[in-house]
Amino acid sequence: MTDKLLDVRDLAVSFRTDRGWIPAVDSVNFTLGEGDALGIVGESGSGKSVTALSLLRLHAERNTRIEGQVLWRGRDVLKLSRGQLQQLRGSEIAMVFQDPIHTLNPVLNIADQIGESLRIHQGMTGAAARRRAIELLDTVRIPDAARRVNDYPHQLSGGQRQRVMIAIAIACQPKLLIADEPTTALDVTVQAQIMELLRQLRADLGMSVILISHDLGLVSEFADRVMVMYAGQPIEMAPVDALFDLPLHPYSDGLISAIPDLDSDLDRLPTIAGSIPEPTRRPAGCRFAPRCPHQKADCRNTVLPMLEAGGGRAVRCTLHVTDKRAVA
Amino acid sequence: MTETIVSVRNLTRTFVQGGAGGKQLLKAVEDVSFDIRRGETLGLVGESGSGKSTIGKVLVGALPPSEGTVDLFGTRITPQSRDRAWKPLRHRVQFVFQDPHAALNPRMRVGQSIAEPLEVKGGMSRADRHARVEELMELVGLPPNFLDRFPHEFSGGQRQRIVIARALALNPDFVICDEAVASLDVSMQAQIINLLKDLQDRMGLSYLFIAHDLAVVRAASHRIAVLYAGQVVELAQRSDLYQRPLHPYTRALLDAVPRARKRQRPPVLGGEVPSLLNKPRGCNFSTRCPLATEHCRQVEPALREVEGRQVACHLV
Numbered sequence: 245m246t247d248k249l250l251d252v253r254d255l256a257v258s259f260r261t262d263r264g265w266i267p268a269v270d271s272v273n274f275t276l277g278e279g280d281a282l283g284i285v286g287e288s289g290s291g292k293s294v295t296a297l298s299l300l301r302l303h304a305e306r307n308t309r310i311e312g313q314v315l316w317r318g319r320d321v322l323k324l325s326r327g328q329l330q331q332l333r334g335s336e337i338a339m340v341f342q343d344p345i346h347t348l349n350p351v352l353n354i355a356d357q358i359g360e361s362l363r364i365h366q367g368m369t370g371a372a373a374r375r376r377a378i379e380l381l382d383t384v385r386i387p388d389a390a391r392r393v394n395d396y397p398h399q400l401s402g403g404q405r406q407r408v409m410i411a412i413a414i415a416c417q418p419k420l421l422i423a424d425e426p427t428t429a430l431d432v433t434v435q436a437q438i439m440e441l442l443r444q445l446r447a448d449l450g451m452s453v454i455l456i457s458h459d460l461g462l463v464s465e466f467a468d469r470v471m472v473m474y475a476g477q478p479i480e481m482a483p484v485d486a487l488f489d490l491p492l493h494p495y496s497d498g499l500i501s502a503i504p505d506l507d508s509d510l511d512r513l514p515t516i517a518g519s520i521p522e523p524t525r526r527p528a529g530c531r532f533a534p535r536c537p538h539q540k541a542d543c544r545n546t547v548l549p550m551l552e553a554g555g556g557r558a559v560r561c562t563l564h565v566t567d568k569r570a571v572a
Numbered sequence: 573m574t575e576t577i578v579s580v581r582n583l584t585r586t587f588v589q590g591g592a593g594g595k596q597l598l599k600a601v602e603d604v605s606f607d608i609r610r611g612e613t614l615g616l617v618g619e620s621g622s623g624k625s626t627i628g629k630v631l632v633g634a635l636p637p638s639e640g641t642v643d644l645f646g647t648r649i650t651p652q653s654r655d656r657a658w659k660p661l662r663h664r665v666q667f668v669f670q671d672p673h674a675a676l677n678p679r680m681r682v683g684q685s686i687a688e689p690l691e692v693k694g695g696m697s698r699a700d701r702h703a704r705v706e707e708l709m710e711l712v713g714l715p716p717n718f719l720d721r722f723p724h725e726f727s728g729g730q731r732q733r734i735v736i737a738r739a740l741a742l743n744p745d746f747v748i749c750d751e752a753v754a755s756l757d758v759s760m761q762a763q764i765i766n767l768l769k770d771l772q773d774r775m776g777l778s779y780l781f782i783a784h785d786l787a788v789v790r791a792a793s794h795r796i797a798v799l800y801a802g803q804v805v806e807l808a809q810r811s812d813l814y815q816r817p818l819h820p821y822t823r824a825l826l827d828a829v830p831r832a833r834k835r836q837r838p839p840v841l842g843g844e845v846p847s848l849l850n851k852p853r854g855c856n857f858s859t860r861c862p863l864a865t866e867h868c869r870q871v872e873p874a875l876r877e878v879e880g881r882q883v884a885c886h887l888v
Contacts, residue, residue, distance in 0.1 A: 461829070465837070
């Protein structure tokens with residue numbers, strides 16, 4: 245990758261609680277080039293959303309410690325001043341969240357909410373901002389945009405609200421769009437519409453996208469590369485087809501086979517025994533070892549880095565890797 | 573021939589919307605009929621507003637039917653007879669909700685939660701109740717010594733096991749699972765579905781399995797009814813439905829499920845479910861259907877038998 249937009253190095257995030265600092269995420273390393281689509285997949289508690297929010301420092305600062313580096317076009321986001329950060333958010337990097345009813349302001353109409361970022365980042369006001377808002381609603385395919393721009397969030401359906409959120413996110417033509425479970429609250433047919441929209445916008449605007457989801461199927465239809473997270477760490481990184489053809493980490497394998505199949509009448513679904521460990525009770529060595537069908541004697545106490553697995557792949561497991569070299 | 577335990581005929585449930593001056597009747601469920609036999613799971617699939625949860629609430633007695641009849645274990649429940657008819661049946665029908673976090677009292681030890689239905693029904697000594705709770709914990713795959721813990725000490729999947737244990741306390745015949753695995757991670761979903769099937773095999777339970785996720789429904793059900801805007805559009809054996817969906821909406825729902833390595837991306841279904849206050853004139857799905865003709869837009873299709881299943885579509 246020649247044009248590295250984003251380069252995340254040894255990112256670690258911990259939160260302050262009544263019981264002291266709790267590590268949420270650690271050892272996150274990845275890069276993103278211009279126009280790339282990266283999927284981050286994991287179950288609840290895997291750290292995927294914590295990772296995404298850290299990229300823009302959206303956690304409450306008082307109770308959060310973020311270590312490592314988040315290099316955005318060479319500049320470390322973690323070292324930016326508040327003012328610099330504000331310039332970055334919404335203009336160069338934008339974000340879409342899961343639940344559009346909670347992220348839209350119920351007492352402002354759509355024109356005002358899209359206009360807000362146009363005013364802050366592009367100094368656009370009045371009629372110009374309104375014209376642009378209508379244009380953006382058109383772009384996200386809300387019919388009758390000139391009229392709908394005066395609507396309030398409660399007048400829209402769930403799918404339309406998420407379209408508005410996307411319109412706000414792309415208002416300043418960001419280089420990177422972070423979409424955190426953007427369709428989880430929506431019906432399947434509407435989900436398919438929103439994903440189609442994101443695909444088209446990515447192509448039309450040349451944006452890079454980080455798509456975060458618990459749904460491996462959804463990610464596989466959208467992303468070029470996938471990072472699988474477990475218990476606060478990335479455990480596998482691979483091009484999407486390679487991951488599905490041969491998952492190298494037993495957890496990725498379990499996750500893929502646990503997806504209920506649409507093509508066969510299985511009477512028993514394959515499962516992964518046990519559940520994800522709490523952040524305070526993570527095993528010392530491989531965090532998946534207690535649930536792993538392939539665990540060996542030293543798995544429980546050996547801390548592994550991501551190992552080079554060839555073909556642009558890396559995995560935090562020795563099962564399928566013969567030449568044990570850490571990823572540079 | 574196994575015994576039919578639930579028989580729903582022409583069930584309609586309406587709600588009154590709006591206040592003074594602007595009252596409107598909203599038909600959440602319209603003319604729905606189906607049977608469930610002993611030991612059988614009927615999957616009920618649909619998007620939001622399809623009426624699937626309303627049907628669940630009528631079958632558990634939380635809502636009376638507006639029109640039509642429900643027969644449970646041979647007892648007829650009509651809009652008039654509802655309260656009297658329900659009393660002797662209550663313990664035989666149980667409910668498992670979507671969110672196990674909200675379904676458990678956070679200040680009650682889980683053992684107490686599971687014992688509560690036994691206490692309410694009465695006729696059991698304290699020691700017997702305790703023994704029964706331990707048995708139930710084991711039945712759902714939880715160590716019995718966990719019964720003194722509080723819900724927050726459990727993961728989402730474990731909490732759903734506790735909710736299932738409580739639902740089974742009174743030995744029901746019929747359990748309604750309303751999005752019972754929707755809030756769980758994939759690996760937990762599979763565990764809970766397997767558990768429900770094991771319990772069905774051991775206890776001869778019948779389930780109404782309500783879900784929006786077609787993949788999950790396939791794994792859990794024997795037969796499946798697809799709902800759209802309050803009506804059944806297709807009802808079929810699961811292999812028939814998935815291998816050859818006949819209704820264009822069933823096909824669109826299947827196409828919309830995101831999957832790894834799809835051979836080709838099917839066309840995306842446009843539009844949204846019509847407002848129940850303002851349904852289209854002909855077929856409810858005609859506003860979104862890629863195949864709709866003028867006839868579809870004018871005349872509502874009836875549900876009819878086609879190749880051993882029921883479909884409501886003019887084009888089949």
